[in-house]
Each structure stands twice: as C-alpha cells, then as structure tokens.
Amino acid sequence: MKTWESLEDFEAFVIDGGIVEPSDEMPDVYRLAVFKFIELHANSEYMGGLTERDWIPKAPGLHRKLTALAKTQDEIGHAHLLYMIAADLGVKTRDEMMEDLLAGTTNFHNVFHYRVHSWGDQVAVAYLVDAAALASQQAVFKNCSYGPYKRILRRVIAEEGFHMRNGEELLLTMASGTDLQRTMMQDSINRWWLPAIQLFGPDSRLDDPLLRWNIKSERNEVLRDRYIQKFVPQLLNAGFQVPDSGLYQDSETGRWCTSDIDWEPLKATMRNGGPDSKRRLSDAKAAWEDASWVRDALDEVVISK
Amino acid sequence: MLKAVRDAVAKVTDPEYPEVTIEQLGILERVFSSGESICIDLVPTRSGCPALEIIRTDVLAAAKDVGATSVSVKFCSDPVWTPDRITEDARRILAREFFVVIRNVDGSSKCPMCENSELENRSDVGSTPCRSVSWCAECRNPIEVIRR
Structure with a gap:
C-alpha cells in the first residue's frame, strides 16, 4: 500500500508515471475524479450496448445480426468490468450507479442522446462514433494512472478496434451500393458528423485536473483535431461529403479546418436534455425492469450454491 | 508454396x-x-x-x-476447440498483456496479477461468449477467464 504525505507528493508520483492501485491511500479529490470518469465511461458503454441491441433484429442479414449481437455483448461486458472497478472505489455501490443513471441524475456520452433513425445511422455510429470513442479511450490508456482502469482499457481497446474494422466494412458496403444507399448514408453522415466530433468535448481547460493526474493524457482539442484530419479525407475518398459549409483545406499545411463549434447544445445534451435523451432513458429503465426476473433468478442460484 | x-x-x-x-x-x-x-x-x-x-x-x-x-x-466442427489448444507462450501473453487467464480442468483459475487462486466468479459470461468474469479480492482487479 502506497501513501503520500501531501497532494503535491501524490501529484509528483503520478506525473512521474506512477500507477495508483486500489489499496493505496489516494487523495479524496483523485478518488472522486477517477470514479466519476469511470462511471461516465461505464454508463456510456451500457447505453451504447442498449442502442446496439435495438439493431439485432433489424440489421440486414444473419451475419450483421450476429455482429450486432456480439457488439452488444462486448459493450455490456465492458460496462460490467467498469462498474466493478468503479464500485470498488467506494464512492457509490453498483446499484446506486444504476439507480442514478436510470433516474437521469448522472451522465453518459453525448452520442447516445440521439435517435438512430435508419440502418445508415447505425453504420454512421459504427464508423464515426465508435472510432471517436476508440481514439479517446486510447488516449486515456496511454498514460492512465489508475491501474485497474488501465488494465481494463487494454482489453476494451482491443475489442473496440474490432468494432472499428466492422464500421469501415459497413461504410464501404454502403459507399459501393446503389444511389439510394449512398443517399441514405450521406443523410446519416450529415446527422452524425457533429455529434461524433463533439464526443471529444470542448477545448480542455488549462488546469484540467484529469490531465494533471494522468487520468487523461491528451487535450480534447488535440484528439478532436487528429480525428478530423483522419476522417475528413476518408469520407471524401469514399465519395461522401462532410456536412460543414465552413470546411476548407489549408493550402500551405494541408490541414483540414472546420467551422467553430457551438458547444451550448452539448451542455444541455449532457444534462440529459438531448434530442432523444428521454426515450433513451425510458428504454433503459424498461430493459432494467424487464430483466429483473433474471437478476432474481441468478441471486437464487448464488444463494443455493 | x-x-x-x-x-x-x-x-x-x-x-x-x-x-x-x-x-x-x-x-x-x-x-x-x-x-x-x-x-x-x-x-x-x-x-x-x-x-x-x-x-x-x-x-x-x-x-x-x-x-x-x-x-x-x-x-471444422471436428476436432472441437478447447483451451488446452492454447500454447504456453500465448498463455503468458494473454495473462501479461490482457489479464486474461485460462480456467484449469478442475475449474480453478489464478489471478495473473497477484497469483491469488481464490477468484470470485462474478458472471458466467463476459464481453465474449468464450470468457467469464471473476474478481480478485486480493489485488482488486476484474479478471477475465477463458471458459472450458
């Protein structure tokens, strides 16, 4: 068990690349920050799993249904692992985290506050959103100071990489489809481009403690820009347009520059006031209640063991 | 060729x-x-x-x-895959890099972090059908276990 004399000592340890373990006497501010970060991640995996689940019966063809099933299991499995380490931090129990999520008093990522209208939307989510989520998880993994979280991220990233390949394959299938399919895909890209780049959040504050404590390793704007530089040319090469009238390529540097983003709507979205937040939460609640008999049955099995 | x-x-x-x-x-x-x-x-x-x-x-x-x-x-459907087909090298990589271990024939498994052999089963199925989820109360890490 490690202990530190002061917050300054602790910060020096973490900045030096030190890894904090659950039994260490970490400062309360760090415990709370790492807890909130993992809770948000867990909630997002859970809500993402429920979205994916909606597409198991609707995905075109057996192979894609199987993939939707596997991705649902992945997301819920990730949420399970994350809720375990979040609960272990002793701030809230797992039941309390579920209650808060379903009551709408805690948060989940912006991208799960929108409606997935069509198969094209589902492909846009798989291609644009999964890649944005993966990029931000990779950045957390790189220098993550909380040991159990870093270990889970290793597996989460390997599995999300597999989702990203799936997203690329789905997009290329749509890109090489009929005019109707390409139009459907472009409509979906128009809907999902902004939520995807907003996933990285507004520019990081200069004194962001998450960066100082190596919970995050890169600034939001750096991650967002890297994503834009990669995905603008990919979309254009696949024959799609990027829905940003202010987009241009700097002729000297070759870099893609986007319009300024209005962050006000994101703030409301993150407070569960997004376009589809209410329905998403009521669906999550219904799923939780529908599955109560499974939890009860499992509890009985455990007790009888 | x-x-x-x-x-x-x-x-x-x-x-x-x-x-x-x-x-x-x-x-x-x-x-x-x-x-x-x-x-x-x-x-x-x-x-x-x-x-x-x-x-x-x-x-x-x-x-x-x-x-x-x-x-x-x-x-092929024959032979049937079992975790016994995983080589020693791969077992080391899975444990070291991914914190994934293989359930022994007697049902036991060992934490790749601290070697604790008293893992608590938390879910028979994890993020994939081939893995279950355990909790190591010693080092307080979730461990995924490849099922038999």
Whole structure:
C-alpha cells in the first residue's frame, strides 16, 4: 500500500508515471475524479450496448445480426468490468450507479442522446462514433494512472478496434451500393458528423485536473483535431461529403479546418436534455425492469450454491 | 508454396488479441494441398464467434500475399476447440498483456496479477461468449477467464 504525505507528493508520483492501485491511500479529490470518469465511461458503454441491441433484429442479414449481437455483448461486458472497478472505489455501490443513471441524475456520452433513425445511422455510429470513442479511450490508456482502469482499457481497446474494422466494412458496403444507399448514408453522415466530433468535448481547460493526474493524457482539442484530419479525407475518398459549409483545406499545411463549434447544445445534451435523451432513458429503465426476473433468478442460484 | 502459405497463415493474429496468433490459440488446424488448391482448416473457439469472418478474410489475404491463387478456408466442427489448444507462450501473453487467464480442468483459475487462486466468479459470461468474469479480492482487479 502506497501513501503520500501531501497532494503535491501524490501529484509528483503520478506525473512521474506512477500507477495508483486500489489499496493505496489516494487523495479524496483523485478518488472522486477517477470514479466519476469511470462511471461516465461505464454508463456510456451500457447505453451504447442498449442502442446496439435495438439493431439485432433489424440489421440486414444473419451475419450483421450476429455482429450486432456480439457488439452488444462486448459493450455490456465492458460496462460490467467498469462498474466493478468503479464500485470498488467506494464512492457509490453498483446499484446506486444504476439507480442514478436510470433516474437521469448522472451522465453518459453525448452520442447516445440521439435517435438512430435508419440502418445508415447505425453504420454512421459504427464508423464515426465508435472510432471517436476508440481514439479517446486510447488516449486515456496511454498514460492512465489508475491501474485497474488501465488494465481494463487494454482489453476494451482491443475489442473496440474490432468494432472499428466492422464500421469501415459497413461504410464501404454502403459507399459501393446503389444511389439510394449512398443517399441514405450521406443523410446519416450529415446527422452524425457533429455529434461524433463533439464526443471529444470542448477545448480542455488549462488546469484540467484529469490531465494533471494522468487520468487523461491528451487535450480534447488535440484528439478532436487528429480525428478530423483522419476522417475528413476518408469520407471524401469514399465519395461522401462532410456536412460543414465552413470546411476548407489549408493550402500551405494541408490541414483540414472546420467551422467553430457551438458547444451550448452539448451542455444541455449532457444534462440529459438531448434530442432523444428521454426515450433513451425510458428504454433503459424498461430493459432494467424487464430483466429483473433474471437478476432474481441468478441471486437464487448464488444463494443455493 | 505449401510451406510458404503455412508460415504466412500461422502469423495471422487474432482480431481481439492483436499480439497472439491463430496458431498459438490453436485455431489453425492444418494446411494441405488438394489438386491445384491449398486448403486451410481452422477450428473455431466457439461456433457462433463473431470474429470468424474476419479471421477467414485475414487468412485468405495472408495466403494470397505469398502468391497462392486458389485457396479454400474451412471452419471444422471436428476436432472441437478447447483451451488446452492454447500454447504456453500465448498463455503468458494473454495473462501479461490482457489479464486474461485460462480456467484449469478442475475449474480453478489464478489471478495473473497477484497469483491469488481464490477468484470470485462474478458472471458466467463476459464481453465474449468464450470468457467469464471473476474478481480478485486480493489485488482488486476484474479478471477475465477463458471458459472450458
């Protein structure tokens, strides 16, 4: 068990690349920050799993249904692992985290506050959103100071990489489809481009403690820009347009520059006031209640063991 | 040609464990000639595994990369895959890099972090059908266990 004399000592340890373990006497501010970060991640995996689940019966063809099933299991499995380490931090129990999520008093990522209208939307989510989520998880993994979280991220990233390949394959299938399919895909890209780049959040504050404590390793704007530089040319090469009238390529540097983003709507979205937040939460609640008999049955099995 | 294809295919890595090859996981069963074609038999870890199509694509690409023109890839139902087919090297990588361990024949398993052998089962199925989830109360890490 490690202990530190002061917050300054602790910060020096973490900045030096030190890894904090659950039994260490970490400062309360760090415990709370790492807890909130993992809770948000867990909630997002859970809500993402429920979205994916909606597409198991609707995905075109057996192979894609199987993939939707596997991705649902992945997301819920990730949420399970994350809720375990979040609960272990002793701030809230797992039941309390579920209650808060379903009551709408805690948060989940912006991208799960929108409606997935069509198969094209589902492909846009798989291609644009999964890649944005993966990029931000990779950045957390790189220098993550909380040991159990870093270990889970290793597996989460390997599995999300597999989702990203799936997203690329789905997009290329749509890109090489009929005019109707390409139009459907472009409509979906128009809907999902902004939520995807907003996933990285507004520019990081200069004194962001998450960066100082190596919970995050890169600034939001750096991650967002890297994503834009990669995905603008990919979309254009696949024959799609990027829905940003202010987009241009700097002729000297070759870099893609986007319009300024209005962050006000994101703030409301993150407070569960997004376009589809209410329905998403009521669906999550219904799923939780529908599955109560499974939890009860499992509890009985455990007790009888 | 047969040897070149065999060597290339053996290096194909698993889609979910990028540091481990399909040969080390015991997925690659055999590579043989049949007339003009090269046949590759693979053993799926689970018949409904969603990664099978990706593995098939990667295996075909690896064979074509070394010049094979007529290749057929088949997933066999016999033999049946068990975790005993995973090599020692792969077990070390899985434990060290991914904190994934393999359930022993007697049902026990050991924490790859602290060697604690009293893991608590938390879920019979984890993020994939081939893994369950345990909790190590010693080092307080969730551990995924490859099922039998």
